[in-house]
Amino acid sequence: MTSADPAVLVLEDGTRYTGRAYGARGRTLGEAVFTTGMTGYQETLTDPSYAGQIVVQTAPHIGNTGVNDEDLESRRIWVAGYVVRDPSRVVSNFRATRSLDDDLVKDGIVGISGIDTRALTRRIREVGALRAGVFSGEDAKLDPEEQLAAVRAGRDMRGLNLSGEVSVSETQVTPAVVAEGETSLGALAVLDLGVKQATVNRLSERGFDVHVMPQSSTLAEVLAIDPVAVFYSNGPGDPAASQTHVELLQGVLSEGLPFFGICFGNQLLGRALGFGTYKLPFGHRGINQPVLDKATGRVEITSQNHGFAVDAPVEGVHDSPAGFGRVEVSHVGLNDQVVEGLRALDIPAFSVQYHPEAAAGPHDSDYLFDRFRELVLAHQASQGAQQ
């Protein structure tokens, strides 16, 4: 049996779910969201996009395979809090080096177990993602009114810029992985809005020298590394609160540099092209989301984690309101027709709302990194031809 320490999850609407303390003891506040992946809790927890969020796992058993050093997506666990039903008491996997509990405690993540996660998920689905708090240890004993007040005093995800909390402070370079006798394509400027290790790996495998740059980088700083292309990563927060990143991107696009963005990067491309973004009621978080690639008519099963989406017409080709030529929605979510990808037709830029690096998740969308590489090669060829 697991810990008998009481803990409570409080939603901003006053709903309380009592359970048992899990991970670190104390109090945490954040936006309650659910994720439906059945595997990959380690990748999920270390995905910076979850910063500021209290993540509810719909899969009941969590922690079975422990934690290892290979599956970390970043340097730490980012979720604000963690809600599970049945945490594992043992670790069973040949790669595991420690238990999930160990890492939750080490990174100070307050969690709660023994929760009817399905009831909670259905609640979030009905009312939308909402502010919440987990209280354990001494905080569990606080007056319920006091706990609720704390939750309601928590920050709202709308209008929140979290990039600074997750980004690197200095540029980090991962050299290209190239076959003997081949050379790298050149430097790729990755704006770290919450980038994952798997993304860096996929990009370096495609022959880029990957420069993961602080989110505060300026256009001049980006151009200073003489990039062959620019990449915007996933990340937490409201894209509407990231005007500097949008302006930076507009500068990059004006320079004619090839661009690829994923997740938050897709929302920022949308904004840079002049479209709006909006908050989804409860977001898409899971590794089973069907997306239609409109170019091929094929469906890919994607890994997703987003609470905001681009507001662009799904059908047809439209002019970029910001003057970057023609744009089309390239990928559409089949569950709810949400924009899942953008493609500029007159400039070398595209983006997807989901996670082609897929950690955790299926590898169906890995081809997008190839598409990016080809875009860069084609761009280089045309540049060469012009010169």
Added chain:
Amino acid sequence: MPKRDDINSVLVIGSGPIVIGQAAEFDYSGTQACRVLRAEGVRVILVNPNPATIMTDPDFADATYIEPITTESLEAIIVKEKPDAVLPTLGGQTALNAAIALDAEGILAKHGVELIGAKVDAIQRGEDRQLFKELVLESGADVARSHIVHTVDEAVAGAADLGYPLVVRPSFTMGGLGSGFAYDEPELIRMVTDGLHQSPTTEVLLEESILGWKEYELELMRDTHDNTVVVCSIENVDPVGVHTGDSITVAPALTLTDREYQKLRDIGIDIIRRVGVDTGGCNIQFAIDPTNGRIIVIEMNPRVSRSSALASKATGFPIAKIAAKLALGYRLDEIPNDITQVTPASFEPTLDYIVVKVPRFAFEKFPSADATLTTTMKSVGEAMAIGRNYSTALQKALRSLEKRGSSFHWQGEPGSKSALLEKAKTPTDGRIVTVQQAFRAGATIEEVFDATAIDPWFLDQIVLINEVADRIAGLGKLDADLFVLAKDHGFSDAQIAELRGLTEQEVRNLRWQLGVRPVYKTVDTCAGEFPALTPYHYSSYDLETEIAPSDRRKVVILGSGPNRIGQGVEFDYSCVHASFALSDAGFETIMINCNPETVSTDYDTSDRLYFEPLTLEDVLEVIHAESKSGELVGVVVQLGGQTALGLAKGLEAAGVPILGTTPAAIDLAEERGEFSRILDEAGLLAPRNGTATDAPSAVRVAEEIGYPVLVRPSFVLGGRGMEIVYSTPDLEDYFDRVRDQAIIGPGSPLLVDRFLDDAIEIDVDALFDGESLYIGGIMEHLEEAGVHSGDSACTLPPVTLGRDVQQRVIEATRKIAEGIGVRGLLNVQFAIGAGVLYVLEANPRASRTVPFVSKALGIPLAKAASLIMVGRTIGQLVDSGLLPAHDGSQVPLDAPVAVKEAVLPFKRFRTIEGHVVDSVLGPEMRSTGEVMGIDRDFPRAFAKSQDASYGGLPEQGTVFVSVADRDKRAVVLPILRLHQLGFQILATDGTAEVLARNGIPATSVRKWFQGQEIVEGEPSVVELINAGKVDLIINTPSGRSARADGYEIRTASVANDKPLFTSIAQLAAAVATFDEAHLPIEVRSLQDYALDRARGAEVAAGA
């Protein structure tokens, strides 16, 4: 691509009789396919000789052929119906093999019929071990090192390379038949010899041992546009070495990291692509070395499989239904997800619950069989349970087995740790309980892992369950918190009672007082992300219930639980029909069942589905939850076999209304004294009989009424523990053998009947509404009395019973129905010997023969019964047209004859020494399924039943005869006929002499026991059978010792797939068919037979 417009009619091939490895799940998938195809406007032509199935109900196809699945019969159907396409991927290995044969013989090409669902080359790539292995290696994945062999010598050479132990797998066999581990050379030689025989391609694969590795399965679907989804991952709790069908399995996989899982997914998608399955599903099995993660691809099935049915029920993603749509050309993203209705089928279900499947075995039916689990599947059914966590799902699944000792328990001392660990090393039925006891005895997870190689995570869950048990048994107050803890780990009230020294009822009352009741969650494919529109529920002791209130009148139907010998798909047939009929009559139907193989647990079948164990506690909770809205009219218990019937008393005691025959009336039929009174009052006879509760009283009764006696425990199905006993020592021996099964005692006495030699058995299914009797059918058994009715072939209408006998049977049935107070179905078994009609037993419930009768005569008995239970009269049902005006007692002379033949699983079971178990039929039922042959007269119908069940009778060749003395007179005429037909006759000395005196030349051969040593130039009959030199074997045993005599002969026949007759009655029936054997098969659909009947009725009315 949308639906193809060039497919307007499809021939769907079913899976034939229920056998081990291919069971009711193919009725589920085939039924789904038929429904989908018809909904798409396609004309559906179905062939399946299994009458117990729902798919063969004439409502599910435009033309339903209950005909053998042979090339000849399929071609006849193709010629007659001219389908555009054949769909073979939903009828298991049987259908796939039949399709390959049609293709190989050029029949598809000749008639311009396309194979849809899977192309022949894709089937070959998936099923041919060598091709498949190459393909896996090309994809960059790994396979076990192996050698393909075609001779025993090659096998011995291959083993020298691979080392022992190694795996032996015959190619193209179903359910892993013939495969297993060889630990040394003699074992290898025996297994390869058998395997080469069993493989249709005379091919066996030898493989490096991966015993103890973790085993996984993925269920995938792919469409014409290369969209591929993984519907479900399944993890075997029992590691490699136990057939998946015999393993405890869990969905989703619980001990994989995402990286490892995605590797399996990548490999799976790559393989389905390379194999070329592009309009359907497939299942791929993997093994993973737990120490380093090395992945090996074990095999794939390019079709809907047993696991697909499980995956469908586990996820709510209807694989067979989607496969049928893909076969018509649809893409996954063009098909909506049934459950959400707003999202497409091109997604991967995600679960927020755990599903556990446990196998149900029948080793008690084959006492001499080796109960060790191997890579040859031996289980006869399975139960599935859904829980919010593994411990709950596991405990619910174990109690769903309805088998004593199958659940975890904490009574008494567990025994010695070392002995338990030693026992746990061998995988057997119930090993999981041994493991639980070993933990009780102080074993550590490491020790149990060393003994079993079960993943430590699963082992810790058992430790957790034991810890919770300790808490329950502890001194603490049994309060709401403790109840919730217990219930959140799946403890039943009965288990809590055991731990607290209370009765189950006391525990339940206390729990209810404390308000601890389950809520019901929904299986929705998406973990709550989208609203579910399908009420497919399971219980959980969580916060929130999802049952939608309803103001309708509700009927609860109790299913029949896991399939077992004696209680199989035929009961599901009745439950499903009741659901359809009651739904049509305006009721809201609520199904409770725990069998994932069935149509009843398809969320499309009833208005609401509760996937729950069929125990009193679980059923009462569903009823409580459903009682909160609408009006609960009552519960149907008489269609779900003994499982449902057994709950009647408890439900009634709890105040739940039981529909139809009352529990008290049910008892009247079961209780010997009461039943005798009913017979006496009606002037009916039973064989002399008595009851006993222990050995001494049984001996007294038997000696008084005289041997031989038929003994049978009360309240059992399928003749459990039923035997013919010839002497007092035999009777004492019987008590010794059944002692540990605890089936005889004061509450459930042993029934002792005088056994009627040479009597004809008659089975009657009838409806009774309190006033009128409606005969469903009168069936005449071909085997003599003493062979269990489920194992005996029978004919409908009877072919040797006179009108007067039938009239006596009808009158007797009426009196019994009135005496018991039946409202609904009644089955009565009679025997007629020397002109005297005896009543053997009466069961006021659906019988195994209900679907057979319904199909043979076109009478929907189960539908009618369910409506009688809610108050309709037979007169009303006749007036409404549901029942034909003439009942099944009045079959016109020009009506077709239907023959039901049983299919027996002897081949699956081996003794510890490796021999096939004995195959003599007796009063204990051992058949797993049945087939029906229907044609214009008995010989043709019987021939079809033989074709469908055993691949048919020989048209010429050599016959071996060895009969008991009492049969020597009766055997002469049939053998004479065989002689005239040109068969060579071999016989044992005694039989040969009798034949010679009757002018039949017979060659005398040695029996096996006349000397085991091989005599050059003078082979024994067993050697001749093994050498393939005998085509038909007739061996009738008499008494115990003679039964042993013929054992080697019978097992050799079974092992070599030769027709074997163990009674003269069977032989006589078979001989009657030989004249027909050379005639081309004539096929006719049930719909055409129905038209004939309608015309006949018109003519009769007009005249």
